[in-house]
Amino acid sequence: MIRPILIHPDPRLKKLADPVADVTDEIRALASDMLETMYDAPGIGLAAPQIGISRRVIVMDAVKDKADPPRPMVLINPEIVWSSEELSVYEEGCLSIPEQYADVERPAEVRVRWITPEGGAAEEHFTGLWATCVQHEIDHLNGKLFIDYLKPLKRQMITRRMEKLKRERARA
Numbered sequence: 321m322i323r324p325i326l327i328h329p330d331p332r333l334k335k336l337a338d339p340v341a342d343v344t345d346e347i348r349a350l351a352s353d354m355l356e357t358m359y360d361a362p363g364i365g366l367a368a369p370q371i372g373i374s375r376r377v378i379v380m381d382a383v384k385d386k387a388d389p390p391r392p393m394v395l396i397n398p399e400i401v402w403s404s405e406e407l408s409v410y411e412e413g414c415l416s417i418p419e420q421y422a423d424v425e426r427p428a429e430v431r432v433r434w435i436t437p438e439g440g441a442a443e444e445h446f447t448g449l450w451a452t453c454v455q456h457e458i459d460h461l462n463g464k465l466f467i468d469y470l471k472p473l474k475r476q477m478i479t480r481r482m483e484k485l486k487r488e489r490a491r492a
């Protein structure tokens with residue numbers, strides 16, 4: 321089921337999300353809805369708070385080449401266990417901040433540990449776009465958006481655009 325995506329500014333996007341204590345069918349259904357919503361958008365990552373669910377669940381698929389097979393990933397209670405000192409800059413966007421993009425600098429590589437939908441432990445070393453995406457999505461679980469890395473003026477400009485977009489959508 322495709323779920324509506326919250327648009328910034330929204331207090332639900334600023335909250336610290338709760339860890340998942342048990343991987344239940346409800347969590348698996350949530351993850352499956354999130355993947356469907358992400359692919360439909362379309363986007364390369366989505367965090368549960370973006371659909372108004374304050375749980376530590378993210379989904380992503382940062383396969384760039386459409387000729388390559390998709391790689392849908394579900395990460396429950398993801399945790400960054402190591403970050404590289406080397407940084408990289410990517411132009412980021414966010415499904416909760418449509419059509420706004422800005423350069424963000426983050427560690428170029430990260431090692432992340434999480435729980436799978438089957439309830440097992442997993443760990444992986446991410447590089448490139450995957451590393452940026454997983455950090456961006458984990459930020460969502462901590463109530464942080466990519467625009468929080470920008471200078472206040474730029475952030476305020478984007479926020480005002482989003483307020484206007486929300487007014488227009490409410491009227492439509």
Ligand code: NI
Pocket residue numbers: 413414415416456460
């Ligand atoms: Ni986002």
